[in-house]
Amino acid sequence: xxxxxxxxxxSILLFLGAAVIAVPLxxxxxxxxxxxYLVAGVAIGPSGFAxxxxxxxxxxxxxxxxxxxxxxxxxxxxxxxxxxxxxDIFGLxxxxxxxxxxxxGAIAKASGLSLPGAAITGISLALSATxxxxxxxxxxxxxxxxxxxRSFAVLLFQDISVVPILALVPLFAMESAxxxxxxxxxxxxxxxxxxxxxxxxVGRYLLNPFFRILASTGAREVMTAAAxxxxxxxxxxxxxxxxxxxxxxxxxxVLLAESxxxxxxxxxxxxxRGLLLGLFFMSxxxxxxxxxxxxxxxxxxxxxxxxxxxxxxxVAAVFRLTGSPAFDAMxxxxxxxxxxxxxxVLIPLGAASGFLAAGQSDFxxxxxxxxxxxxxxxxxxxxxxxxxxxxxxxxxxxxxDGAHGKxxxxxxxxFGQVVSQILRTSGVETTIIDKDVEMIDVATRFGSKVYFxxxxxxxxxxxxxxxDARVICVAIDDRADAVKIVEMVKAEFPLTExxxxxxxxxxxxxxxxxxxxxxxxxxxxxxxxxxxxxxxxLGVDNxxxxxxxxxxxxxxxxxxxxxxQGGIYAGIDLITSKRLMKPEPLERPDSVGIRLNNDAIRAxxxxxxxxxxx
Numbered sequence: 001x002x003x004x005x006x007x008x009x010x011s012i013l014l015f016l017g018a019a020v021i022a023v024p025l026x027x028x029x030x031x032x033x034x035x036x037y038l039v040a041g042v043a044i045g046p047s048g049f050a051x052x053x054x055x056x057x058x059x060x061x062x063x064x065x066x067x068x069x070x071x072x073x074x075x076x077x078x079x080x081x082x083x084x085x086x087x088d089i090f091g092l093x094x095x096x097x098x099x100x101x102x103x104x105g106a107i108a109k110a111s112g113l114s115l116p117g118a119a120i121t122g123i124s125l126a127l128s129a130t131x132x133x134x135x136x137x138x139x140x141x142x143x144x145x146x147x148x149x150r151s152f153a154v155l156l157f158q159d160i161s162v163v164p165i166l167a168l169v170p171l172f173a174m175e176s177a178x179x180x181x182x183x184x185x186x187x188x189x190x191x192x193x194x195x196x197x198x199x200x201x202v203g204r205y206l207l208n209p210f211f212r213i214l215a216s217t218g219a220r221e222v223m224t225a226a227a228x229x230x231x232x233x234x235x236x237x238x239x240x241x242x243x244x245x246x247x248x249x250x251x252x253x254v255l256l257a258e259s260x261x262x263x264x265x266x267x268x269x270x271x272x273r274g275l276l277l278g279l280f281f282m283s284x285x286x287x288x289x290x291x292x293x294x295x296x297x298x299x300x301x302x303x304x305x306x307x308x309x310x311x312x313x314x315v316a317a318v319f320r321l322t323g324s325p326a327f328d329a330m331x332x333x334x335x336x337x338x339x340x341x342x343x344x345v346l347i348p349l350g351a352a353s354g355f356l357a358a359g360q361s362d363f364x365x366x367x368x369x370x371x372x373x374x375x376x377x378x379x380x381x382x383x384x385x386x387x388x389x390x391x392x393x394x395x396x397x398x399x400x401d402g403a404h405g406k407x408x409x410x411x412x413x414x415f416g417q418v419v420s421q422i423l424r425t426s427g428v429e430t431t432i433i434d435k436d437v438e439m440i441d442v443a444t445r446f447g448s449k450v451y452f453x454x455x456x457x458x459x460x461x462x463x464x465x466x467x468d469a470r471v472i473c474v475a476i477d478d479r480a481d482a483v484k485i486v487e488m489v490k491a492e493f494p495l496t497e498x499x500x501x502x503x504x505x506x507x508x509x510x511x512x513x514x515x516x517x518x519x520x521x522x523x524x525x526x527x528x529x530x531x532x533x534x535x536x537x538l539g540v541d542n543x544x545x546x547x548x549x550x551x552x553x554x555x556x557x558x559x560x561x562x563x564x565q566g567g568i569y570a571g572i573d574l575i576t577s578k579r580l581m582k583p584e585p586l587e588r589p590d591s592v593g594i595r596l597n598n599d600a601i602r603a604x605x606x607x608x609x610x611x612x613x614x
Contacts, residue, residue, distance in 0.1 A: 074253020
């Protein structure tokens with residue numbers, strides 16, 4: 001009995017060991033974590049050392065990683081974000097996917113595949129590797145660059161489009177079924193529509209109250225369990241209705257995108273998503289036919305190079321056609337050229353639906369893996385080539401001559417402008433940097449000197465005089481970059497104090513973990529001031545109102561300390577606790593008091609002092 005209960009441990013240790021060895025190695029040589037997982041899977045699978053042979057069961061578990069990935073993508077699809085990027089998402093993204101799918105599908109059809117098989121192949125290879133593209137952009141620090149934002153929009157559209165594609169493939173399979181099965185096909189379609197309707201109704205009316213009840217208990221592990229229950233439950237419902245599990249998880253994420261619990265759910269799901277997604281890629285590596293790769297690697301490599309060239313050219317043409325500069329278009333083309341994660345979902349789905357033969361499916365999956373292998377290398381080579389021939393930017397240089405003030409302000413938005421005004425009014429030498437060219441132009445018209453520079457880069461901070469500054473004020477609205485700046489400053493300039501603007505409580509906790517010396521939530525003090533004036537308008541005297549505000553401020557600080565140690569739900573009792581108020585009179589006063597302003601109060605006090613002196 002003891003042996004049965006521990007028999008799963010060797011498999012877990014095997015997967016963890018393979019990942020721990022392969023992933024850091026591949027990231028160190030610049031090939032990315034995904035390729036590390038793929039190669040680790042090949043190494044321990046039947047085509048490698050055959051340490052694990054039951055690839056089918058582990059692939060089913062690994063598919064949960066794709067399910068959780070779709071849930072997180074759904075969480076990110078807030079209506080406001082979609083509207084802000086709608087032109088690039090639904091214009092550029094759709095044009096890229098259609099153009100690449102048509103060209104690659106036509107090539108697959110000419111290679112001998114059936115029309116449905118060529119369509120599945122063209123769509124699968126037209127999708128791009130989100131993880132690889134974002135990794136390259138993050139490493140370059142160009143995710144916020146124009147071509148980085150447009151590349152992200154394309155990836156976002158691809159992730160959205162996967163959902164209907166996953167739903168349509170089984171429907172096309174039913175359409176190609178014998179005529180006598182049409183009745184059952186209609187029943188299946190009705191079941192699918194009913195399942196989607198049930199998920200939408202539950203998500204619209206029940207999920208927020210449900211999570212509100214769980215949050216009130218303060219048990220963080222219950223929230224994590226509820227998040228997994230939600231994702232896996234909707235995934236299972238969709239699977240029972242004849243659709244993909246990923247579709248159910250995506251719908252659950254979209255329904256919670258505007259929820260108050262969105263960030264907490266994403267944080268709870270993230271560790272499971274990362275591990276299971278890694279397990280999925282390892283299972284894909286185990287399923288790759290090693291004999292096929294050894295036998296056909298020259299052909300696979302030639303096809304992968306040809307695919308990368310064709311797809312890069314198509315993507316660059318689409319970017320150029322929609323307004324991107326030539327060099328940005330070429331960068332985006334190479335970054336988006338590797339086949340995406342969902343190719344390893346769509347290709348097996350096409351094989352299971354009868355559109356692809358087993359040998360064709362194996363070859364296309366190996367081809368997708370090869371494109372992932374050469375993608376990061378091609379992106380690095382292209383970047384080196386472009387830097388040699390690309391003319392320097394004609395606009396603003398990162399020139400920091402004379403930028404050595406006692407205070408360095410990073411960010412000149414609505415928050416940084418007020419901070420800078422206070423410092424300059426007091427005569428403090430202040431250096432201000434911002435990476436928004438339009439904001440710098442506006443500041444110049446109003447007589448303010450703002451230097452161009454990305455504060456998330458260490459070399460920019462050095463050039464702007466961070467080593468000589470006594471205080472660095474981080475006033476940017478990008479939460480991740482703010483935490484990154486604090487970490488860099490504390491590591492490189494430990495004697496410099498760092499004050500930072502915080503977006504919310506979770507951002508405060510992240511900044512504290514990074515070592516920030518002082519933080520201020522951007523709306524906290526203004527909300528306290530408004531609350532104080534509201535109390536005074538209701539007849540509460542100045543001293544009482546000040547005591548109430550100080551009590552709220554004190555409890556908020558104590559709650560932050562509790563959350564540092566116990567998580568986001570710690571110290572929840574400090575929110576609802578009430579301060580003992582002075583007893584109200586039982587009878588309504590004959591006359592209503594009039595609240596005096598500060599000048600009137602001082603004048604009244606002088607009159608009283610004069611009467612006493614007289």
